[in-house]
Amino acid sequence: MNLARWVAYSDEVQQAKTDGLPVVALESTIIAHGMPYPANVETAMEVEKIIRDNGAIPATIAIMKGKIRIGLSEDDIDYIGNKTSAQKVSRRDIAIVLAKKRDGATTVAATMICAESAGIEVFVTGGIGGVHKKGEVTMDISADLPELGRTSVTVVCAGAKAILDIGRTMEFLETHGVPVIGYQTDEFPAFYIRSSGYPVNTRVDTPEETAHLIRVQREMGIRGGMVIATPVPEADAMDSAEMQNAIQKSLEEAKEKNVRGKDVTPFLLNRIQEITGGRSLEANIALIKNNAATGARIAVALNSQ
Ligand code: PSU
Ligand code: MN
Numbered sequence: 001m002n003l004a005r006w007v008a009y010s011d012e013v014q015q016a017k018t019d020g021l022p023v024v025a026l027e028s029t030i031i032a033h034g035m036p037y038p039a040n041v042e043t044a045m046e047v048e049k050i051i052r053d054n055g056a057i058p059a060t061i062a063i064m065k066g067k068i069r070i071g072l073s074e075d076d077i078d079y080i081g082n083k084t085s086a087q088k089v090s091r092r093d094i095a096i097v098l099a100k101k102r103d104g105a106t107t108v109a110a111t112m113i114c115a116e117s118a119g120i121e122v123f124v125t126g127g128i129g130g131v132h133k134k135g136e137v138t139m140d141i142s143a144d145l146p147e148l149g150r151t152s153v154t155v156v157c158a159g160a161k162a163i164l165d166i167g168r169t170m171e172f173l174e175t176h177g178v179p180v181i182g183y184q185t186d187e188f189p190a191f192y193i194r195s196s197g198y199p200v201n202t203r204v205d206t207p208e209e210t211a212h213l214i215r216v217q218r219e220m221g222i223r224g225g226m227v228i229a230t231p232v233p234e235a236d237a238m239d240s241a242e243m244q245n246a247i248q249k250s251l252e253e254a255k256e257k258n259v260r261g262k263d264v265t266p267f268l269l270n271r272i273q274e275i276t277g278g279r280s281l282e283a284n285i286a287l288i289k290n291n292a293a294t295g296a297r298i299a300v301a302l303n304s305q
Pocket of ligand 1: 027029030031033034035090106107108109126127128129130141142143144161191261262263264265266269
């Protein structure tokens, strides 16, 4: 491997690594393809601040001009969120985008790969990808899921969106040996909604308990990630009927327009935001901020164990 050729650290993250401080990774697809401008850039900056306020150093990850960048400045985040048409980069796209010196926004899968190579153990996002509805026919299963089975990074999220088949997503994670942990919940959360009807594998209630679980998996040498799922705060959760309606409509439109491959998730996210008149965006922002606080505390606990 010759990572040094392709990976560049911000001064802040480099210093944190030298000083042994807790670092939290953040993805950039959510900035470039998951939220509209300028809410995307504002949220990304606020999320970084919440991570600092909770004692950790944020490392937003993206590919810029053919380099994996670990830790972005405000200008970089604005560039990814507004000034460039950074392409969505999952595992299969990393080498292509680096080789062609393009800009790329990393998904959960790609961010996990970059975080692991940078020695970052905790990664905060909004929601993970999953098995799409009718995935048993279309084979549309997010590359995030097998990545969780092979790359040793803990992903703190608000579960998976109900645009996905959550039952099959849980089955796939089980097959790939990924522990799905509820943070202060017994049920796997469904992103905008606090419950999905599917139980988690176990529940934890504190950052220390979560950190201990991660340590045990590491000490056992069991490779692979873990999902720490925490529900959207009660006050920000969406009405389930309103959400089902928006999901149904957006899925029908995706089918009509023959949306395929990596465009499916960004298309659905965008249509749901339009159909709910921005309500889903508010919930999205609230839940990622909540995840940021939880993830930073877990990283701090992990660092002091
Ligand atoms: N789910 C969200 N918001 C997002 C994504 C998923 O609620 O922004 C993004 C993440 O980057 C995730 C990716 O890794 O979409 C999954 O895309 P796909 O389904 O094409 O694998
Ligand atoms: Mn897909």
